[in-house]
Amino acid sequence: xxxxxxxxxxxxxxxxxxxxxxxxxxxxxxxxxxxxxxxxxxxxxxxxxxxxxxxxxxxxxxxxxxxxxxxxxxxxxxxxxxxxxxxxxxxxxxxxxxxxxxxxxxxxxxxxxxxxxxxxxxxxxxxxxxxxxxxxxxxxxxxxxxxxxxxxxxxxxxxxxxxxxxxxxxxxxxxxxxxxxxxxxxxxxxxxxxxxxxxxxxxxxxxxxxxxxxxxxxxxxxxxxxxxxxxxxxxxxxxxxxxxxxxxxxxxxxxxxxxxxxxxxxxxxxxxxxxxxxxxxxxxxxxxxxxxxxxxxxxxxxxxxxxxxxxxxxxxxxxxxxxxxxxxxxxxxxxxxxxxxxxxxxxxxxxxxxxxxxxxxxxxxxxxxxxxxxxxxxx
Numbered sequence: 109x110x111x112x113x114x115x116x117x118x119x120x121x122x123x124x125x126x127x128x129x130x131x132x133x134x135x136x137x138x139x140x141x142x143x144x145x146x147x148x149x150x151x152x153x154x155x156x157x158x159x160x161x162x163x164x165x166x167x168x169x170x171x172x173x174x175x176x177x178x179x180x181x182x183x184x185x186x187x188x189x190x191x192x193x194x195x196x197x198x199x200x201x202x203x204x205x206x207x208x209x210x211x212x213x214x215x216x217x218x219x220x221x222x223x224x225x226x227x228x229x230x231x232x233x234x235x236x237x238x239x240x241x242x243x244x245x246x247x248x249x250x251x252x253x254x255x256x257x258x259x260x261x262x263x264x265x266x267x268x269x270x271x272x273x274x275x276x277x278x279x280x281x282x283x284x285x286x287x288x289x290x291x292x293x294x295x296x297x298x299x300x301x302x303x304x305x306x307x308x309x310x311x312x313x314x315x316x317x318x319x320x321x322x323x324x325x326x327x328x329x330x331x332x333x334x335x336x337x338x339x340x341x342x343x344x345x346x347x348x349x350x351x352x353x354x355x356x357x358x359x360x361x362x363x364x365x366x367x368x369x370x371x372x373x374x375x376x377x378x379x380x381x382x383x384x385x386x387x388x389x390x391x392x393x394x395x396x397x398x399x400x401x402x403x404x405x406x407x408x409x410x411x412x413x414x415x416x417x418x419x420x421x422x423x424x425x426x427x428x429x430x431x432x433x434x435x436x437x438x439x440x441x442x443x444x445x446x447x448x449x450x451x452x453x454x455x456x457x458x459x460x461x462x463x464x465x466x467x468x469x470x471x472x473x474x475x476x477x478x479x480x481x482x483x484x485x486x487x
Contacts (some may be wrong), residue, residue, distance in 0.1 A: 114175045114485050116140075117478040118188060118227075120160075121180040124211055124435040127159045130474045131170060133187070134482050137475060141170050156215070164226060167252060172365055177223050178481035180272065180473070181216045183208040184236030185263060189243040191235045191480040194220050196368025202234065208263070208320075233481040240275040241268030244312030248285050249408075266324075270298045272305045273418065276476035280469050282311065284454065293413050294397035297404045298471065299428070300419035301329035301371060305398065307405035315408055317328075317401055323359055325401070326393045329371035332362035334397070364390050373420075377427045378470045395431035412464050415441070417457075418471040424451045433457075439464055 116133050121128040125148045130267045132149045133143040143166050145159040151486045155158040156205035179194070185205045192198050199217065206213040218223040218230050242250075251259065282292040294308040303326035307315040317325030327333045335358070343353050365371040367390035368379060406412050415436075417476055421428050426448050431445040440463030447457045450468065458466040 112175065114482045116173050116175045117481050118174050118177045119180075119474045119475075119477045120177060120219050120223065121220075122156055122159075122215050124148075124215045124249050125278045127156060127163065128161050130478075131167065131174070134478060139475075141167055142169075142474075147305045150441045156218045157225055160219075160222045160226045162451060172225060174230055176485055177227060177230055178189050178360050178477040179216065179220050179223075179232060179234050179238045179311050180477055181234045181266065182212040182238075182269075184234075184242065185267070186239045186242055188234070188236045188239055189232055190239050191484050193484055194232045198234065231485055233484045235272055235477045236478045237269050237271050238267040238478075239318045240271035241266075241306065241313045243315060245316065249315040258444045259332065266316070266319045267437065268304065268306070268313065269318045269322045270302070270304045270306075271313075272476045272480075273298045273471045274304075274308070274313065274316070276471055277416050277418050277469055277471060279476075281414055281467065284467065284469065285413055287413065292301050293409045293411065295409070295415045297337065297402070297417050297422055298417065298419040299326070299398065299417065299425075300423035302331065303328050303398075303421070305401045305405060307408045309409040315405060317466060325397075327367075327390075327397050328363045328372075330363045332358050332366075364394065368395065372392075373425055373428060377425065380427075391428065391431060395428060395435065398432045399435035402436060403439065406464070409455075415464055415466045417466065417468050423468055423470050426451075429457065429468075433466060436466075441466060 115133060117132045119130045127148065129143055130139055133140055135464045143163065145162050148156060148159050153162055183205050183206060186203065187201050202217055223232055237286050252265060254295060277296045278294060280294065281294055282289040285292060289311040292311055296306045296308055298304050302322055303439055304316060304318045306313050319353065323331050325333050340354060343349060363377055365369065368376045368387040370376055376387045376390055380391055402415060417429060429448055430443060442459040442462050444457055444459040447455055452470055454470065455468045456465050457468060
């Protein structure tokens with residue numbers, strides 16, 4: 109029997125109180141519709157099933173003939189090293205991973221269950237934010253130097269996040285550089301309110317800056333990034349903080365917000381331009397950390413074919429990009445100030461003669477989810 113063509117794909121990103129969606133025609137990879145349902149369970153739709161019913165109403169005739177649904181799922185642990193059809197067995201496996209993301213995972217999986225009721229008979233594919241990293245990252249990069257019992261019993265290790273974005277960027281960069289994905293070496297920089305870098309060797313991840321959770325690595329909008337664990341213990345002891353309170357401090361009250369009074373990079377750049385010293389320091393800390401990781405990852409992969417900037421800050425902030433690139437002179441990289449003026453478009457922003465090109469490539473995680481959905485169902 110000839111397999112049905114998977115053409116019309118709905119992409120769902122189901123959060124705790126919101127649901128984002130995009131609808132694609134995968135024959136041309138054209139977006140047909142997009143939308144957002146907010147305030148689920150708090151004044152808006154009562155649950156995710158009601159939110160999906162609203163999506164169907166919003167789509168109207170476009171909701172007819174959907175061939176497949178792709179879902180963004182926060183955490184696949186070591187169980188899911190690639191996207192997967194969410195059968196009953198795979199849903200059961202995913203539910204065991206809720207411990208890794210107790211805020212997001214129930215909503216992610218709830219979105220799948222809601223779609224099963226609303227779109228009866230339509231296959232659901234899970235695309236895991238961790239999968240691209242965990243599939244190829246070696247233990248020397250992924251394991252922590254603590255008693256192995258914590259890994260065996262609790263799964264404590266590095267997983268990495270923004271995997272769907274890093275995967276999209278890797279494929280897009282390989283196409284731009286006219287190289288097979290299996291031969292491309294990159295440092296991919298997803299810079300936004302949440303930020304992560306990945307070291308890509310021969311098309312696969314060998315290291316990434318986020319860890320067990322999205323807290324590690326870069327200075328971010330409200331997250332502290334890398335910090336001495338003893339500093340956390342010292343604060344908890346001095347201020348009698350509970351683990352939950354400390355989690356809130358590190359994830360929601362740190363980063364650029366704590367340093368400069370705003371988590372929005374645009375506000376901080378404006379403050380710095382007016383001479384605000386706190387804003388200036390915040391931007392320098394952000395740029396320093398990114399440059400530090402770029403240098404390390406360039407070494408790990410044996411020399412990058414390109415350094416790629418993406419995400420809200422990476423694609424749009426000429427100020428942050430300039431601060432990062434001026435720190436990369438030892439790699440033979442120079443900025444082209446004129447090229448660096450661009451916002452949100454594919455562009456080489458390093459000067460001619462730079463040993464490694466620096467390229468802006470806009471990310472498209474939703475399209476990557478749709479592509480993976482088609483790939484999984486075509487097997």
